[in-house]
Amino acid sequence: MSQTIATPPTVRLDSDVIGKPINRTEGPAKVSGAAKYAAEFDVTGPLWYGYIVSSPVAKGKITKIHAEEVLAIPGVQRVFSHENVPSLAWFDRAYKDDVAPGGSPFRPLHEPEIMFSQQPVALVVAETFELARYAASVLRIEYDVEKHNTDLESSIGEAFDAPKGKTGFLPPPKPKGDMNKAFADAPHKVAGEYIHRAQHHNPMEMFATTVDWLGDGKKMKIYDKTQGAPNVQQYIAKIFGLSKDEARIISKYTGGGFGAGLRPQYQVFLAVMAALELEHSIRVVMNRSQMFSMGYRPHTLQKLRLAADDLGHLQAIEHKALAETSQFENETETVVNWSAILYDAPNTNFDYQLTKLDLNTPADMRAPGAATGSFALESAIDELSYEAGKDPLEFRLLNYTYEDPSENKPFTSKRLDDCYHEGAARFGWEKRNPAPRSMRDEKGLLVGWGVAAGCWDASTQKAAAKAVLTADGHLTVSSATNDQGAGTYVIMTQMAAQTLGLPMSQVTFNLGDTDMPAAPVQGGSWTANSVGAAVKNACQEIGKKLLKLAQKMDDSPLAGVDFEDVQFVDGHLRTNEDITRSVAIADVLAASGEAKLEADGKAGPNPLNMLKYSMHSHNAAFVEVKVDEDLGTIHVTRVVNAVAAGRIMNPKTARSQVLGGTVWGVSMALMEETYLNKDLGRYVNHNYAEYHIPTNADIHKIDVIFVEEEDDIASSIGVKGVGEIGMLGVAAAIANAVYHATGKRVRELPLTIDKLL
Amino acid sequence: MNSFTLTQATAADEAVRDLASHDGAAYLGGGTNLVDLMKYNLTRPTHLTSLGLLPLADITSLPDGGLRLGALATNADTAWHPEVEKRYPLLSQTILAGATPQLRNAATNGGNLNQRTRCYYFYDLATPCNKREPGTGCSALTGPNRVCGVLGTSESCIATHPSDMCVALAALEAVVRVQGPDGERTIKFEDYHRLPGDKPEADNTLKAGELVTAIDLPEEGYADHFTYLKLRDRSSYAFALVSVAVGLKMNGSTIEKARFAVGGVAHKPWRDQEAEQLLEGQTASPDLFRKVATKVFAEAKGYGEGSLHNSFKIELGKRAIVRALKQAVEMDYEVNSNAFLNSNP
Incomplete structure (x- = not known):
């Protein structure tokens, strides 16, 4: 039922x-x-290449960077490190992106301290990729190594309740009844501990940024691999004190993201910094090993206790989770709440804790929290079904x-x-x-x-779109959303075509450019819904304009009709009641003399x-x-x-x-x-x-x-x-x-x- | 990767001379491993002697009934060669269990012998590794070592040789033909790769400047009773956790001759001739196979428990030997059909 x-x-x-x-x-x-993907765009003028140097140690301090040795190699332009990084925004909030967790975000090349293995410690810029890669490989850096702790199991004693701070994070539900008594009394029960260790997203496309230095003040076209161009723009603009005009982010295609591209990654910071300092076009591409230096699904330990009565009805649900996070941010996932949504019991107890380790901050990875929690929950439910003989x-x-x-x-x-x-x-x-x-x-x-x-x-998240209908009858809709392979391009085209009754071939949907109306990062399964509604609303606004123009036509068959009573089908506006009262959109546009109609659409929760x-x-x-x-x-x-x-x-x-x-x-x-x-x-x-x-x-x-x-x-x-x-x-x-x-x-x-x- | 010069040699002796006349030179075959190693900065040759034009890509019958595999024949051409398929199906099956079609199309037979280990630490310059940098220590002894060995290891190195093909070549008792500054010589396959001991930087017994020119297979190919069983973490493009290549000569249910080698467990394809002797003249039976498997791993040493560590390979290895011997006797098993997907004969 x-x-x-x-x-x-x-x-x-x-x-x-x-x-x-x-x-x-x-x-x-x-x-x-x-x-074209981020590392494939051409730039105006010559392009230089930045290659990232990663820390071999997990904790410590850089004591010496022998930059002069690689600067002596012909063609090497600059070695960026904490020693010469320009003065940038000071407060943490400048480094907070839309989906940052609580805490103090990592600032690349900010200081000599090493907080996690593979932390970026330098960027070597040279005239060719091969030269930059070679120079980076011979750059000698000395470290004062300190003792690190990356062991979750032995750090359980240092766990603390996961604090709020990240958008969308739900604290564990409140307990109900008497969990321990219900569990002790129940005829059927299971208790288990569930483990998975870190998993990395590993999209096929490496994180990459190409900065096209336009030679007009600080204006740049920044081609970035991301799941959300607007999120990268506000991050870059705040840190470097740039206007949106100066920091235009373009991300037309994304070769997989799965959550790794929700937050701006450090290569975009490094590329923009180098471009601004050198006043030159720059490309920075991570290598595959460096794809393991960023966020990941955190190693998580879970404990579940479930109990049922003789009839197999759940009487007790307890779900506890402990996950790792970095020393500087509290990445939180919603792990245990799913047990309180999918099932109910009169006695419950939920708990979600974090432990800080000398690792980078974890990140949302496909179905973050739910993938973790539901594995444990649905394993335990299964086990209990056997116990209960069901x-x-x-x-x-x-x-x-x-x-x-x-x-x-x-x-x-x-x-x-x-x-x-x-x-x-x-x-x-x-x-x-x-x-x-x-x-x-x-x-x-x-x-x-x-x-x-x-x-x-x-x-649903806040999203916006813009629709433009030109005199040739072509509809172009745009939104600064993303398509990491999800099908956003086609479903938004469908939504626009549907709303105005146009064939798919007469509609173009563009995305991934901060010159377009803002959209949220592509994550959380909210794009189809949020951006789709904004596209629909923008197209409906075009529809309203069309109706007004149609009603201005001589002997308009739509005279006096309300918008609610009009449908858009087969390139025509017609009334719901009498489909023979109809005007072709092309005729409306021709009669109006307008070169184009424009409208914005918004949507939100x-x-x-x-x-x-x-x-x-x-x-x-x-x-x-x-x-x-x-x-x-x-x-x-x-x-x-x-x-x-x-x-x-x-x-x-x-x-x-x-x-x-x-x-x-x-x-x-x-x-x-x-x-x-x-x-x-x-x-x-x-x-x-x-x-x-x-x-x-x-x-x-x-x-x-x-x-x-x-x-x-x-x-x-x-x-x-x-x-x-x-x-x-x-x-x-x-x-x-x-x-x-x-x-x-x-x-x-x-x-x-x-x-x- | 550093800058380098390159010579395209057209004959083996020319290649040997070219290499000898350049400091820091290396032979370049298919490049499927060397180029990776250069990108990882594990090796920085300043000169490459390219072997691509050498006339060593043929596969030819030998007067003694054997088959000569040119060092520059690709793994794919070898696996799909009619004589190999007919007379040495074990080798064909084994090659196709390795890598991917793309890699097999580029990788050469000589290069397959000389590929380096896939131990995580060997490839990561940030970590100590005696094989890469003698004297720095072995990170695998206590760290995650799922890919590492349990037989013939030393305190300086527990790396494994990653090849599938070489496991079959060990069982087939191939002979490696090499040419060097001092002329030509042959090396029995069991003597080609070595154990790490206190010199883990040396994978094999090649002398400086020596070039593999061919691999000779003896006449016996065990075409009626053979198998290559490969256990790994996914069905394609994964190195063996444990693999077993078996060739048997049967007379009814009696094993007349038995050769087998185990991969994924040691610094070289692991052959145990005493264990082979236990099989010969005996009636095939599960008990016999278990006895043989126990013998092979009698001296094995695991390096830690749990899925990140490799002690499980001892039990897995024993079970793999039992299963592989059974498969070779019965010849009623399904070859990993996935290995043949997208392959181009």
């Missing part, structure tokens, strides 16, 4: 554009190489929440139950033998089937609805694994991922998002882990050969189901976003399937060969 309190959307979205599997508009540019799916349905218990609010929509039902039907769950170790394939491999659920925020409702997307992942028990190998042979995320604007790009999320879940479950050498305070597998993510050979059948929800409260355009939700549930479902296959419950990720021996 689904509970949907939302009324059907008032926005007309029933044409043949929204909801259709339309190809990416930028696809041909990407596959033909025409799409089928894992039945147990989840038995403990289904129809309201959000964490805030005692109704959901605007929640069709997780239909995800369970449709996913189970597609997967063939009813054929599952519930006993562990009961299923084998024709070759004798153990087979396990597992299920797990996920939950993510459906949130609805605070009243946020107070009244809980807004979330959900999913249910069903997984089949095959395990070779003697050798410990696990293969994920089948996944059905059923997702309820409001309206699906484009089933093709949304499916790709969920496929990518599912692969990410497989990766988290079986492979991903950055190895920390505690003696050296340093990550050691910092390359694509040794930091494992799945290859094609590791990925088998993935089936995506969208359970659509009609929900105009969570979002004015009915969209909840699919960037995060697809990866949730997958890792836990794999661990649960491995238990079903082998009878072995593994609570430490990734599930590498050694853990099943």
Whole structure:
């Protein structure tokens, strides 16, 4: 039984554009190489190259930089370090970007102190890339090394409650009832400790910045790899005291981000600083090892205790988490709250703490917090279902929440139950033998089937867009949002085409330029919803102008009609009541004599609805694994991922998002882990050969189901976003399937060969 | 990476002379490892002697019934060569379990022998590593060492040789032909790579300036009973945690001759001739295989517990040997079909 309190959307979205599997508009540019990424743009005049030098030590102080040795090499222009970095903004707030956590942000080359291994300590600028790289490799730097601590397990005693300070962070829900007594008294209970270590985002494209020094005062075009050009602009403008005109950030294409590009990375600081100091165009590109010097999903230890009564109803939920952070910032994730949204019990206890280590600050990484929390939660729920003698799916349905218990609010929509039902039907769950170790394939491999659920925020951020309709009938819409591969280009084109009833071929959507109306960073699954609403509103404003102009025409068939009574279909304005009362947009433009029509659109969260409702997307992942028990190998042979995320604007790009999320879940479950050498305070597998993510050979059948929800409260355009939700549930479902296959419950990720021996 | 000069040699003796006449010179084959090493600043040759034009890319039958693999034949051309596929399917299968199609298309047979370890610390100039910089210490002894070895290690180095191909070449008892300033010589495969001891900087027994010109395979290719079992952290493009190459000659259920080598566990492909002897003349059985596996790892030493450390490889290695021997006897196993994806015969 689904509970949907939302009324059907008032926005007309029933044409043949929204909801259709339309190809990416930028696809041909990407596959033909025409799409330019940050390190590929040409500049006016000669280009110099900066190469970053990284600290080999985790803690200490630079005592000497032998810059003169490399400056003697012909072609080397400058060595930047704390010794000669220009005087810049003083206060921390200048260095705070839109999504910075609490604390004091890292300032590159600010001081000789080393706070984490691979901290950037110098930038060598030379006339060619090869020369800069070579000079950087021979730059001698002396350090006064201090004893570091990068060990989370041995620092548990120094944990503290995670403070507020980061936008979007929810403190743990308040406790209810008497957790300890309920747990002690319950007939069915489980307690477990769950571990995963650091994981790095590793987008294919390296972080890179090309600064085009325009030779006009301090004006620069800054091509940056980022998930949010406006966020980079305000960061750069504040630090260097630049106007928005001087610091124009351009980010047309982003070769993956996954959260790594939410905050401005240090290469953009270094490139802009060098360009301003040298008054010259500069390019700075990180190398793959340096991609491990930035934020990461933090090593997190979790403890769960769950208890149920004789009927299998949850009586107690306790979820505690401890994560690492840097010495200088308190990166917080929402880890434990999901346990209070997906399930309810009369007795609960939640706790989320941090410990400071000599590492860089962690960062949001795809489904931050939820991926961590839901792995532990959904593993424990699975374990409890066996304890209670229930089928894992039945147990989840038995403990289904129809309201959000964490805030005692109704959901605007929640069709997780239909995800369970449709996913189970597609997967063939009813054929599952519930006993562990009961299923084998024709070759004798153990087979396990597992299920797990996920939950993510459906949130809206402030966003703006601009629409321009020219006399030739072409509509151009722009917003300084980002497309890191999500499909933003095409779905915004769809939204604009739909709103004004134009064919896709007559609409262009541009993004990634701070000369465009501001948009939030692309993260949190909020772009489709936030920017989509702004695009719709901008186009509607154009529509209103068109109506006014149409009504000025002689014998206008639309005379006296209100905007609400007009529809835009097939390039025409026509009345809802009588579609023969119609005027072609082209005729309106021609009659008006206007060269173009322009309009702005804005969108943002609805605070009243946020107070009244809980807004979330959900999913249910069903997984089949095959395990070779003697050798410990696990293969994920089948996944059905059923997702309820409001309206699906484009089933093709949304499916790709969920496929990518599912692969990410497989990766988290079986492979991903950055190895920390505690003696050296340093990550050691910092390359694509040794930091494992799945290859094609590791990925088998993935089936995506969208359970659509009609929900105009969570979002004015009915969209909840699919960037995060697809990866949730997958890792836990794999661990649960491995238990079903082998009878072995593994609570430490990734599930590498050694853990099943 | 530093600047360097480059000569394109057209004959082996010319290449040997060219290298000898330049200080700090290195041979450049397919470049799939050397160029990486140069980018990581692990090696800074000031001169490269390119071998690309040398006439050493052929694969030819030998009068004694064996097969000569040119040092400059690519791994891909070797794996897909009709004679290799027919007579030495173990070698073909093993090569295709390694790297990626792109790498196999570029990497040469000679270069495969001479590739350096993939130990994390060897590649990271910020960390102590005796193999890279003798006397600085071994970071792997106590740090994460999942890729490192458990057999034949020393306190100065626990690195492994990363090749798949070489594990099969060890089992096949190949012979390496080299040419150097003092002329030509041959090296038995078991003598080609060495254990780290107190000189971990030396991976093999090549003398200064020597160039691999060919790899000779003896006539016996074990085409009826063979397997390469590779266990790794993902299904493609990952080095072996443990791998086993097996070639058997069977007479009914009796093992007449057995050769096998283990990869991912030592500074060289690990052969244990006493363990091979335990198999010969015996009836294949799980108990026998377990006895053999136990013998191979009797002296193994793990370096720490948990998934970041490598003690698990001892048990995994034993299980891999048992499974590989079973596969080679029964010949009813599924080759990692993924290895063949996108390959271009």
